[in-house]
Amino acid sequence: MLCLVDDLKARWLKILKISISCCLGGMMTYALRRVRDAFRENRTVEDPKVVEELVKRARDGLALIQRQVCIGKMFEIQKTVVEQEGKKSD
Amino acid sequence: MMNRTLSRKLLVSMCGICSRRLSFAQSAVNTVQKQKELIKSRELEKDELRPLYMDFQATTPMDPRVLDAMLPFQVNYYGNPHSRTHAYGWESETAMEKARKQVADLIGADPREIVFTSGATESNNMSIKGVARFYKAKKNHIITTQTEHKCVLDSCRILEAEGFEVTYLPVKNNGLIDLKQLQETIRPYTSLVSIMTVNNEIGVKQPIKEIGHLCRSRNVFFHTDAAQAVGKIPINVNDWKVDLMSISGHKIYGPKGVGALYVRRRPRVRIEPLQNGGGQERGLRSGTVPTPLAVGLGAACDIAQQELEYDHKRVTSLANRLVQKIMSEIPDVVMNGDPDQRYPGCVNLSFAYVEGESLLMALKDVALSSGSACTSASLEPSYVLRAIGADEDLAHSSIRFGIGRFTTEEEVDYTVEKCIQQVKRLREMSPLWEMVQEGIDLKSIKWTQH
Numbered sequence: 389m390l391c392l393v394d395d396l397k398a399r400w401l402k403i404l405k406i407s408i409s410c411c412l413g414g415m416m417t418y419a420l421r422r423v424r425d426a427f428r429e430n431r432t433v434e435d436p437k438v439v440e441e442l443v444k445r446a447r448d449g450l451a452l453i454q455r456q457v458c459i460g461k462m463f464e465i466q467k468t469v470v471e472q473e474g475k476k477s478d
Numbered sequence: 479m480m481n482r483t484l485s486r487k488l489l490v491s492m493c494g495i496c497s498r499r500l501s502f503a504q505s506a507v508n509t510v511q512k513q514k515e516l517i518k519s520r521e522l523e524k525d526e527l528r529p530l531y532m533d534f535q536a537t538t539p540m541d542p543r544v545l546d547a548m549l550p551f552q553v554n555y556y557g558n559p560h561s562r563t564h565a566y567g568w569e570s571e572t573a574m575e576k577a578r579k580q581v582a583d584l585i586g587a588d589p590r591e592i593v594f595t596s597g598a599t600e601s602n603n604m605s606i607k608g609v610a611r612f613y614k615a616k617k618n619h620i621i622t623t624q625t626e627h628k629c630v631l632d633s634c635r636i637l638e639a640e641g642f643e644v645t646y647l648p649v650k651n652n653g654l655i656d657l658k659q660l661q662e663t664i665r666p667y668t669s670l671v672s673i674m675t676v677n678n679e680i681g682v683k684q685p686i687k688e689i690g691h692l693c694r695s696r697n698v699f700f701h702t703d704a705a706q707a708v709g710k711i712p713i714n715v716n717d718w719k720v721d722l723m724s725i726s727g728h729k730i731y732g733p734k735g736v737g738a739l740y741v742r743r744r745p746r747v748r749i750e751p752l753q754n755g756g757g758q759e760r761g762l763r764s765g766t767v768p769t770p771l772a773v774g775l776g777a778a779c780d781i782a783q784q785e786l787e788y789d790h791k792r793v794t795s796l797a798n799r800l801v802q803k804i805m806s807e808i809p810d811v812v813m814n815g816d817p818d819q820r821y822p823g824c825v826n827l828s829f830a831y832v833e834g835e836s837l838l839m840a841l842k843d844v845a846l847s848s849g850s851a852c853t854s855a856s857l858e859p860s861y862v863l864r865a866i867g868a869d870e871d872l873a874h875s876s877i878r879f880g881i882g883r884f885t886t887e888e889e890v891d892y893t894v895e896k897c898i899q900q901v902k903r904l905r906e907m908s909p910l911w912e913m914v915q916e917g918i919d920l921k922s923i924k925w926t927q928h
Contacts, residue, residue, distance in 0.1 A: 414531075414884040415542060425788070456542035468528045469843045470888045 414468075419453060517839055529845045530889045534880035535678050535706060535824050536847060540774070541731035541883070547777035548733065551770040559769050560758055570769045577776025581738050584779040585704075585723060586714035593739045593759045594767045594775070598705040599629040600752075601724035601739035602672075604763065605701040606633040608749030609670045609722070610642055617669035619643045623655055624865040625682075626674055627703055634672075651867045652816035653682035661692060670699045675707035679862040679878060680815035681824025683711065690719030699747055705729050705737075709782030710790065710821055715740055721747045727771065731883060732778030736771035739763075789883050790822075796881045796890050797822040803894045808901050810914075812872060814863060825879040826863075828872040831911040832904045837877060840900035844893050847878045 430442055522528060531539070551573060557566025559574040575589070582589040595601045610620055622634055624646045634644045645663050649655055655673060664671070671693050676683050686702055693700035700719065705726035707713060715723060723740040727733050741747050741762065755764030782789075805811050810830035829837060834848040848860075859873035868876070879893070905911040910920060 414886055414889070415539070417886050418884045419542075422788075452543060452546050456546060459545070460542075466522060466524070466526060466528045468530050468889075470530060470886070470892050472527055 414471075416457075423449070517835065527843070529843050530893060531845045532879055532881070532885070532889070532893055533845050533847050534882035534885070535681075535729075535878060536880070537728045537734065538731045538882055539884060540733060541778065541781055543781055544732055544774050544777045548770045548774040551773050555769070557769075559767050559772075560756070574767055574769055574772050577772045580776035580780040580783075581725065582740075584709065584713070584783050585725075585740060586716055587740050588743065590760075591740055591743050593741060593762050594772050595737045595739050595763055596735055597728070597737040598627075598703060598724040598726035599737075600763075601726075601737050602627065602629045602701075602703055603633050604739055604749060604752050605722040605724065605741075606630060606670065606672055607637065607752060608762075609699055609701070609747065610637050611640075611750040612748045613669040614642070617667045619645070619665050619668040620670045620672065621645045621647060621660065621663055621668060622672045623647045623649055623674075625649050625653065625677055625679075625862045626672065627678060627705075630672055630674070630703060649865055652819070653677060653680050653814070653862075653866050654816055654819060655684060655689075657685065657688055657692065660689065661696075664693075664696050664698055668696075668698050670701060672701040672703070674703040674705075675713075676704070676711070676821045676824070677815070677862065678706050678824070679860055680826045680866070681706075681820045681822070682815040683707070683819045683821055685819070686720065687718045693721075694719040706821065706824070709779060709786065710793075710823065712786065715742070721745075722749075725775075727775040727778060730778045730782050733771050733774040736768065736775045738775065785883070793881050793883075793885075794822040796885055796887065797825055797879075799887070800879060800881070800890050800894055801825060801827075803891075804897060807898045812868075814866060814868060814876060823881045825881070826876055827879065828863075828868065828876045829901050830872060830875060831908045831914065832875050832901055834875050834877055836904055837875075837897075837900060840904065841893075841896055843896060846893075847880070848876055 433439055433442065551570070555566070555569050555573065557564070557568075557570035559567065559570040561567025561570070574594075578589045578592045578594070581587075581592050593601075593604075595604065606620065606622075610618075618641070620634060620637060620642060622630055622644065631646075634642075634646070638644050647655055647660060647663060660671070671689065673684050673686070673689055675686050690700050699721045701722035701724075702718075702720055703724045704713060705724055706729060708723075708725050709730035713723075720740070721742045725738040725740070727736040727738075739762075741749065749762060751762050751764065753764050758764050758767060801813065804827065805813075808829070812828040812830070814826040814828060838846055838848055859868075859870060860876065863873040863876055864870075877897075881890070913920060
């Protein structure tokens, strides 16, 4: 169980690193928020089968994010006003 | 007694109003003629910042999860799903049937009742013309509302030219139909009632369950254009007693160019197909089903089903944030449509004493709309706002804010801030606003032509 928690933490950190480097803008903000909320919704789950299913979903989700970030970088476009202001304030 | 400056400004504004009224008469006479757009189209420069997207009713960006599901079928699995003799066809067919099930599950239907189309416009055309023509021997009356999408109204207009009788039901000031009036309008020879679930311009949600039960009790088929509703509010075609339902892919974060039509099997709804050919899609819509697009639609429906509650909660909170901030800072703002029976993500506000197109031009950093994308080229005020009885001046001052899955708090706050700033600036320039500030009742003024 502790291994699973560490695994999940590592994946969450990976998503955060991707978000810093990526260009999906509002979609990445959505992805971060959704992943964080999903972690919080399922934090009390104890059934090992359910946990395994959720971890599998997390792995697939991370792989999807990585693929889509690559595609997004290939077709990068101008930033929106809000993204530009957010970048300036960082 | 008015002073010279004010009377000069009055004359200028009266000329503007007179010329506008004359141009309304002109456009009413010649509806086919395309009107010149006030906002000129141009491409963004490379270094120019993109506007924020707040027009989710016009279309939605494709969810990355949908694109991820589609890509294998664009690149590797390119078989024709109707090919029966090799693996390319079989795998394509399997994917298409999986997508069909995903669409069906979202609306509580059987997969055999889902027909893939090119979009909600085709689905609407198929339902209305198909049902009307199939049953025309015994029934030739159709009922719809005045606030339907253009494709529904236009389909009804074509049927009128073919000899059908069509009743366009008016709506109340809040955009909802009167159930009693609908009941009284249904006749023994009515074949179809078509009423949209959620309006694309004002976001009003019709009482579909009550309408469905009424139609079922009177043995009339019920079609609903659910393009703006599917994936955003819970839908069950059996609870609602809906016989036909139109679904659009690009309104639910799916690809453009694909949609679906739900056609009930029990009790059976027969329709005359619009498109004939190889007999695909149970003979109702011949043509090769575009597997990547169908897979995309299926994925979009699947994601929508999982995220429905989460998205609805978030969109409601963002919409409330937008409306409360604007209405608390600016007086004389009217929300069009019923405040309770609505989808929160579609907010249509009228800013009195400000011209809608001028406000859109001033808000160049935000992608907004003053009405339906399908009718945005016209200078005429929205027919939907006319139908709900909005004053002509308020109808010209309306802006539609669309909030969706990917909208952030920063985007809403930026939009609100700019909107408040620009409305105040435009009102400062408006002689009508000045007159209102001085306590003059504009409705008591008799405007004359010179």
